[in-house]
Amino acid sequence: MKKFKIFIFIFLALIIGLGAGGLGGYFYGFKQVYQKNIGSIFAEFPEQKESGDALKFGSYQILENEEFFNKTKNNLIYQKFDFINVNLSEMKLQFYKEGQLAKDYPILSKGREGSWWETPAGLYQVELKEKKHFSSMGRVWMPYSLEFQGNFFIHGETYYPDGTPTTNRYTGGCVRLATADVKDLYSRVKIGTPVLVFDKKFEKDNFIYQFKKPEISPKNYLVIDLKNNSEILEKNSEEKVSIASITKLVTALVASEYINLSKEITITDKMLVETSIKRLEKNKKYSAFELLHPLLLESSNEAAVALSYFLGPSRFVQLMNLKAKAVGMENSFFVDPAGLGPENISTSKDLGMLARYLYYNRSFILDITRGKLYDSFFNNEFKGKLENLNHFADNPEFKGGKIGFTNAAGKTMLSIFEININGQTRPIAIIVLGSEDEINDTQKILTWLEKTF
Template structure:
């Protein structure tokens, strides 16, 4: 009886030792050979201060290279173990703890534009199977890893009879060489993030252009004289001949250095070539009356009369000094009429001139528009006085000047008061090197009226004035 009991005790001891050894071995095996399951949460910086949680799934934004680089950078910085599938370079990369460990060539992907196109996004491995049978394609997919619904990473598929599929075969999965798929299969665990990226296959060079008016002038500027808001501009800082726009400065200097109440005796040298000859040597004309043919008929005779009265060299010097004082630093005058090709300026400088005339010499504008009604000076006694300013008679036209020479082609500086947002705004429109100055100004004026009905501030104010 005692002997039987001892045998039973020894048997239990043996069974206990065996249970301990088997259990320990199983624990060791589980620790060292278990499948690692990953569970990451990602937060991607947004335009706001707080980062937004990056959810798994299709992300079309990952076709944007900048956004893709930001997402990949976050994964690397956070020392994430993940797979990157670059469908543009056709390379799949495995990162362990944020460091690139291995790269493999992608052999096939979903056809772009098809319903089985491989979608860009951030996914994760949800299942793994060493040899998955696809009910969709009726093929075996060795070393398959599901990352999104019916989309897998796998080796080269083959039919149940063992024949491999054609190289063009694809159901949208990412196909690798079978040996590469096997190695990646061994590296990646369930839950491993999969970052799928594909940029546009070709650069899109299409550009939208804000519709601007057709203008023949090589240089132009249209801007508000009060707040410097620029509506239109082109080559506004290029120095070019300006022709008879010069006479606006001629008029300013004459008003400052010639007594307009005095008469000027016309001499032979004042009878310059001009579009409408009007004077005769020996006659006397009041200086004030000379402003009318100067500004309306663009009379070179009137310009010469003013210059010779002061002294031609001194008068030209005063014109250049006047320009400099107005901030017209890229302007040069060589005569009072503007006939010389060396009379040059920029559309931006002429804007400064228009600003000064509008604010301080409005009589010049009134005369040029044919609207002078003065109390101090009477209207001129000239008969049949023409007005070469094309916009004379336009109710919005305040005044300005035109010009034309072979070197300058057609030029124009016109000031309008336009109803913009229920307020009258003074707008200068300057065109240089034009083939159709009136058409150019008209096109720009109508464009402004159609597109800028109200000014709310914060616009383009790049005109630089002192």
């Protein structure tokens, strides 16, 4: 009878855990979980007001705006939240207890800017606590690890399996503290505690554009300064249209943030879909990072599908849509990772948001699109064999982009250039959708910019 009572107690405990937090409640077991309604944190988010959707944790580009970041932080304080505040610009981490600053910690290192392991701004939550976590990507031990999204952790000073400490210069996208500091933080936080990450990227300036429009063919287009968000040219920039393989830039984003890019993917029949240039072989293994190269250089549908199978195609597409919302692409929707379906839609304005996020947060993706190879991850078998279908790759002003074509979308292109305008180097995104000749239209815009400014 006594054993039966113990069994009933354990069974009920599991049921309560599952009811409170789904499978997450089951895996967390009897660990302390921070439970407070976060629905009002983003009360000031304009996209949140308009969409009416439930708040999702993730990377929010708008949090790179210092004014908005401070509003969000003050909202957390006002509502007396426990939360972790990570200021990457000041290299400082703070823990707030019920809205009151409880502890300051200096940040030793973060992900290197411009790399695939750059730490993104956003509002996250502590998803996992481990006193000793082994990073399969870096092959190092990370003491007192607090996972807050995918591959990103707050942790102590790392060391190799033989006990040798690593350098403190950069991390794989994580936030590294002194081990004594993170041990103290670890003891204070619970699973579910919000993590607010800020890294200042944007600033207002007085740069003003004055111009006469060029004659070009796209049904929808946008030319925008990514630094100050000035729209230089636009036509039907808020109309939702099919975008074809520009979709693959979002595919690359999700892969880089949710997949350990050193992991290998074995190619199966389901992954060998129709594509312009066939590169992948059945039963062969490729690292996720390696697959980014045919994805972005040759617009490989095979690579897109293969990457999606690592997480499961349905889950991967779900993450693409969540990522789009987090970046600010409120009028975009994706149904597959290759951009083949006509239901993969966006607007020129949304793609301007995507361009800005890539330029300031995931520039390594843009680097690949213009032909830069990362030898430490790249299989020599592909080296020198891939074609770059991005026409402007040889232009020194070209910082990256993506072309696309389907019958539904027509010819599409997203390109980012650093252009000297009135004595200043400006990051300019050119988005053309539904074009008769995307290369010629983009070149006309470049010529027009040079003559006009």
